[in-house]
Amino acid sequence: MGLWYDEIFHGHTRLGLLSKETLFSGQSPYQKIEVIDTVGFGRVLIIDDVFMTSEYDEFLYHEMLTHPALTTAPSIERVLVIGGGDGGTVREVLRHPDVQQCVMIEIDEMVVNASKQHLPGIGTAWNDPRLEVRFIDAIEYVNKSTDAPYDVILLDGTDPVGPGAVLFDESFYADCRRMLTPDGVMALQSESPLLMMDMFVDIQHKLRRLFSEVHPYLGPVPLYGTGTWSWTWCSNTGEPLRPIPERQAAIVEGSKAYNEDLHQAVFALPNYVKRALKL
Amino acid sequence: MGLWYDEIFHGHTRLGLLSKETLFSGQSPYQKIEVIDTVGFGRVLIIDDVFMTSEYDEFLYHEMLTHPALTTAPSIERVLVIGGGDGGTVREVLRHPDVQQCVMIEIDEMVVNASKQHLPGIGTAWNDPRLEVRFIDAIEYVNKSTDAPYDVILLDGTDPVGPGAVLFDESFYADCRRMLTPDGVMALQSESPLLMMDMFVDIQHKLRRLFSEVHPYLGPVPLYGTGTWSWTWCSNTGEPLRPIPERQAAIVEGSKAYNEDLHQAVFALPNYVKRALKL
Numbered sequence: 001m002g003l004w005y006d007e008i009f010h011g012h013t014r015l016g017l018l019s020k021e022t023l024f025s026g027q028s029p030y031q032k033i034e035v036i037d038t039v040g041f042g043r044v045l046i047i048d049d050v051f052m053t054s055e056y057d058e059f060l061y062h063e064m065l066t067h068p069a070l071t072t073a074p075s076i077e078r079v080l081v082i083g084g085g086d087g088g089t090v091r092e093v094l095r096h097p098d099v100q101q102c103v104m105i106e107i108d109e110m111v112v113n114a115s116k117q118h119l120p121g122i123g124t125a126w127n128d129p130r131l132e133v134r135f136i137d138a139i140e141y142v143n144k145s146t147d148a149p150y151d152v153i154l155l156d157g158t159d160p161v162g163p164g165a166v167l168f169d170e171s172f173y174a175d176c177r178r179m180l181t182p183d184g185v186m187a188l189q190s191e192s193p194l195l196m197m198d199m200f201v202d203i204q205h206k207l208r209r210l211f212s213e214v215h216p217y218l219g220p221v222p223l224y225g226t227g228t229w230s231w232t233w234c235s236n237t238g239e240p241l242r243p244i245p246e247r248q249a250a251i252v253e254g255s256k257a258y259n260e261d262l263h264q265a266v267f268a269l270p271n272y273v274k275r276a277l278k279l
Numbered sequence: 280m281g282l283w284y285d286e287i288f289h290g291h292t293r294l295g296l297l298s299k300e301t302l303f304s305g306q307s308p309y310q311k312i313e314v315i316d317t318v319g320f321g322r323v324l325i326i327d328d329v330f331m332t333s334e335y336d337e338f339l340y341h342e343m344l345t346h347p348a349l350t351t352a353p354s355i356e357r358v359l360v361i362g363g364g365d366g367g368t369v370r371e372v373l374r375h376p377d378v379q380q381c382v383m384i385e386i387d388e389m390v391v392n393a394s395k396q397h398l399p400g401i402g403t404a405w406n407d408p409r410l411e412v413r414f415i416d417a418i419e420y421v422n423k424s425t426d427a428p429y430d431v432i433l434l435d436g437t438d439p440v441g442p443g444a445v446l447f448d449e450s451f452y453a454d455c456r457r458m459l460t461p462d463g464v465m466a467l468q469s470e471s472p473l474l475m476m477d478m479f480v481d482i483q484h485k486l487r488r489l490f491s492e493v494h495p496y497l498g499p500v501p502l503y504g505t506g507t508w509s510w511t512w513c514s515n516t517g518e519p520l521r522p523i524p525e526r527q528a529a530i531v532e533g534s535k536a537y538n539e540d541l542h543q544a545v546f547a548l549p550n551y552v553k554r555a556l557k558l
Binding site: 195 | 283285288289293294318319321338339473474499506507540541
């Protein structure tokens with residue numbers, strides 16, 4: 001006997017998952033965190049009543065955030081992940097043998113602890129010796145850190161509402177650019193061009209003021225509103241459609257979705273997106 | 280003050296739309312037909328409690344069913360559409376100036392009448408002189424008709440459950456092949472490889488026994504379970520990635536999604552689909 005757990009978008013559209021059990025429920029200093037076990041999507045992480053990731057479809061999100069950037073950046077020795085407390089993004093980063101160091105900045109230790117305990121199938125790389133997790137404020141870190149710049153930065157924040165909204169500010173993006181090598185690549189989740197077109201366009205405009213190469217790309221994530229999500233590839237030197245074949249070859253076989261053809265395909269934008277971005 | 284109208288998939292996942300008003304509700308000899316007006320998706324056609332199409336996202340479905348086939352078939356003078364009572368598919372077909380005749384076979388006149396009255400923004404080509412709508416049984420038509428074969432056949436049926444299930448039988452596909460010119464192209468909606476992977480794979484296997492070229496392709500449709508849908512391009516001679524440039528040029532500008540890059544992109548399959556199909 002289950003209960004429907006619904007996420008409501010804009011007050012008018014909802015996705016409901018039949019829940020079998022609540023595995024974790026906690027309130028951190030930052031947000032409400034829950035892990036539920038569902039019939040259709042397996043275990044699901046929920047933050048402030050918003051579905052964050054599920055065992056069923058997390059690969060579609062994490063592979064797409066990670067591999068377009070990590071197969072195209074000139075170097076990937078040092079990678080910074082901001083957010084991503086479920087562990088899926090660093091798992092994908094650390095599948096690349098060329099990565100020597102991965103620093104993950106997550107403000108909320110409770111997200112990581114709940115994920116370690118209840119979503120062990122998503123965060124399978126917590127014990128990788130190349131990974132360093134710091135529970136600090138990413139805003140301060142990218143603004144003040146004297147660490148060496150990173151070859152790749154991945155932004156795996158929540159949404160541009162609530163406490164995570166600062167991770168979508170232009171000043172934050174500018175500070176991330178500061179922490180990036182001159183030919184480095186940044187990739188981020190950038191909301192849905194369907195039900196959240198305004199947010200999507202706003203993010204693109206901010207990024208264009210900071211990077212000469214800004215390329216949104218699209219893919220499916222059933223758990224997220226409308227089922228279509230976007231990520232954005234940014235750089236000041238490179239271009240996203242020239243992956244390094246050896247890097248791709250090293251990760252395609254172990255990927256559930258990502259492959260050579262899909263890399264090219266996701267950057268093809270439908271007319272309604274091109275027109276909204278005046279491309 | 281609205282009411283939630285939910286479609287439940289497999290008993291465990293639901294998409295809910297906040298409804299403002301029920302515009303039409305009827306029971307035909309074949310099925311229950313409703314048109315509701317929703318806050319997020321505009322007007323929505325519902326058949327036997329399943330969301331069929333919406334004003335908000337219908338272009339994503341209808342353009343993708345139609346244009347990959349109509350831009351690649353050697354000839355598109357005569358086109359057969361089976362199902363598609365909302366009028367969206369024939370609208371897209373008739374945007375192609377090379378189409379001289381479009382025959383639509385829809386068993387249920389009530390679907391067409393309700394769509395004409397309540398979804399006039401979807402069916403904008405009902406009065407095109409090239410269109411002939413016949414309210415007859417498609418199964419009998421493709422099995423017995425002595426009409427000349429068609430250059431393109433588009434199958435726009437409901438789902439492989441309930442009264443529309445016969446439109447997913449291998450014998451029906453074989454009869455469609457009979458009604459196709461030797462170098463003709465058939466395209467059909469082929470369910471979702473996510474929540475309906477079994478149906479998706481089953482359809483592919485049936486088609487592979489009948490056509491030498493069977494190419495599924497994927498795209499977003501927010502209204503349908505998981506938000507990812509598939510269509511399949513079939514032929515015995517051609518290949519789907521070589522559209523005729525003049526045909527494409529004639530329809531890209533007026534399309535909301537379809538363009539040259541997207542045509543190539545949608546045929547790139549993620550690993551989980553390739554593996555399920557042993558590609």
